[in-house]
Every structure is written in C-alpha cells, then in structure tokens.
C-alpha cells in the first residue's frame with residue numbers, strides 16, 4: 001500500500017547513540033543538532049518543563065519514563081533556572097510518544113517550539129522502558145542525542161562524541177549555570193493570580209546559588225524569609241557581610257567533590273559563625289563534605305517525584321522529589337551529625353542534622369517543583385530557626 005511505502009521511505013530524524021555503539025532510533029523534535037551527556041531516567045508523571053529547566057541536569061539527557069510528555073505544552077512560569085545567565089539545564093529529552101498539540105489553559109507554546117527556543121534536543125518514539133531497564137542494570141551511560149531533519153546521521157561520529165564525553169565525575173559545573181553578582185528574590189507562592197509578593201521584614205536568608213531552582217527561593221519567600229541570592233564561589237566573609245540570619249546551600253549540577261574545592265572553605269566559615277544552615281541536594285552533599293563525610297557516584301541515581309524517604313525523628317514516611325546522581329556515604333558521617341532521613345528505595349542517606357549547631361540538610365527536594373509537598377514544612381522550620389537566632 002502506498003501509505004505504508006511512503007512511511008518506510010521517509011527517514012527517521014532522531015537518534016540516541018550510546019558510547020558502546022547502541023543506537024536508539026526515533027523522531028527528533030525541539031532543537032536540531034547533537035549534544036552529548038550522561039543519560040538518566042526520570043519517573044515523574046508531571047513537571048517535564050521544571051525538570052528540563054532544573055540546572056542540576058546540566059550535561060544530562062533525561063529519559064522520561066512517563067510516556068506522554070508535552071500534553072500541557074510550556075508556559076512562562078514553570079521555569080526552574082534561577083539565573084538568567086543560564087539558558088539551558090538538561091541537554092536533551094528522550095520520550096516515548098510523539099509530542100502532540102498542547103491542551104492547557106496555561107500553555108503559551110508547544111513543547112517542540114519551546115525546546116527549540118531553549119536549545120534542548122528531543123527524541124520521541126523511543127522504547128523508554130528498554131532504555132530505562134538498561135540504565136537500571138548497567139548504570140547511566142554516556143550518549144549523544146541528535147536531531148537531523150534530513151535523517152542523515154554519522155553514527156560513528158555520534159558514538160565517538162559520546163565516548164569522548166568526560167562524564168560528571170570530577171565535573172565542576174555550578175559556575176557555568178549561575179551568575180556571580182548578588183540579587184534579591186521576592187517572588188513567593190504561585191497561584192492563578194501570579195506569584196505572591198514576599199515580606200520585607202522577615203528573617204534574612206542568603207542562598208548560595210549552585211544552580212538553584214526558583215521554587216526553592218519561592219518556598220523560602222513564601223515561608224516568610226527575605227531572600228538574597230549569591231554566586232557559588234562567594235566567600236564566607238562576603239556572605240556574612242550581608243548580615244544573614246541563615247544561609248541556604250542550594251541544589252546544583254556536577255560532582256560535589258569538585259565544587260567542594262571552593263565551597264567547603266565557605267561552608268566552614270559559615271558553620272563557624274553558628275548561623276542556621278539549610279542544605280538541599282548538592283548543598284546537602286557539600287555540607288557533608290565540609291564536616292568530613294564522603295560523597296560517591298551512584299550507578300543509576302535518583303530522579304523522580306515518588307521516592308519514599310523515612311524521617312527518623314517523626315517516624316513518618318514522606319513521598320518526595322529526588323534528583324541526584326551522587327550521594328552522601330552515610331557510614332562516613334562524623335559523630336557530630338545525626339542521620340535524619342533515609343531513602344527507602346536503597347537505604348542511602350537522605351538527610352542529616354548537626355547535634356550542636358542549627359544545621360539541617362536533605363538530599364531530596366522539599367520544594368517539589370515538580371513533586372509532592374510532604375517535606376515542604378522544612379522551609380517554615382528553617383525560617384523559624386532563623387527568627388530564633390536573629391533574636
């Protein structure tokens with residue numbers, strides 16, 4: 001039949017080529033061209049726009065296990081890059097179903113056009129279950145995602161580019177996704193009326209931006225904090241000169257051990273000032289390194305919005321958002337730290353506090369964006385720690 005002949009004659013326009021030569025063939029969308037990165041999978045059923053703009057995904061290609069990505073299009077608010085200097089977080093998106101026209105009252109663009117504008121390469125029609133099983137069994141591979149409207153690919157060149165990708169171990173990426181000059185953040189919680197304005201008289205939180213998600217800043221503002229954001233290589237002296245009532249170490253991309261080179265001296269200085277400290281994700285890992293614990297690369301990482309974490313103080317299980325490829329080695333935590341949270345998926349450390357200092361820290365994402373809000377009370381807790389220390 002003619003129709004099927006036409007179909008078979010038209011070359012497919014997208015590829016994901018792994019460093020071992022495995023080729024996944026599908027249709028390209030979004031930005032044309034090729035990009036290399038570590039291929040991970042994310043199990044969240046919603047929030048693809050937040051995921052693709054989370055700076056922690058720098059140099060990663062995200063495989064979505066949820067089959068329908070793009071249904072609600074893209075809007076102007078669900079963007080997690082805090083820094084205007086960083087236009088791209090994830091380098092690519094691998095999805096199962098073809099992206100269809102958006103249906104949502106908030107949509108301002110379809111995912112295809114939005115990804116093209118942001119320079120993110122998409123690949124649809126992929127057996128994402130097979131790719132995810134492979135990542136689960138053999139770890140996160142290096143790959144090249146490519147979209148060529150003509151359907152012409154130099155597969156060997158794409159494989160060689162994937163093989164040449166140095167990977168995330170040892171990679172310091174926080175400076176590439178942030179801006180160094182301080183700024184104030186005053187946007188709070190979102191509603192259909194827009195973002196609520198923050199208070200100007202709340203306790204002052206200085207957020208060290210390692211690639212912060214805007215939702216973290218908005219949660220702090222919504223909890224009553226006045227927020228100033230500073231760059232990742234700020235010194236303790238520069239931070240203390242802003243008279244903070246507390247300091248937040250944000251999430252961010254890359255290997256915490258690499259960023260620790262300049263972040264640990266800063267964290268030690270803030271710890272010495274005995275200010276309340278909150279670590280989130282990369283911030284959690286950096287805090288662990290600052291107190292002498294170790295971090296390590298995980299084989300598959302945790303990327304999703306349905307991860308069970310046990311809070312040992314309350315005994316409750318919280319369902320949380322996760323996005324990390326490195327983890328704190330729980331066994332290496334010094335006696336001054338008390339492990340407060342554990343991942344119920346694999347027993348890895350998901351939080352600690354310090355016994356003799358106002359310091360709390362979590363591996364997961366209490367801000368959600370996307371995900372459940374079981375851990376959101378940590379922001380109010382931190383703001384009240386700051387209010388107490390300010391007295």
Ligand SMILES: NC(=O)CC[C@H](N)C(=O)O
Nearest residue numbers: 251252281282324325326
């Ligand atoms: N979301 C994050 O902050 C990620 C932290 C770190 N880059 C990791 O992959 O583990």
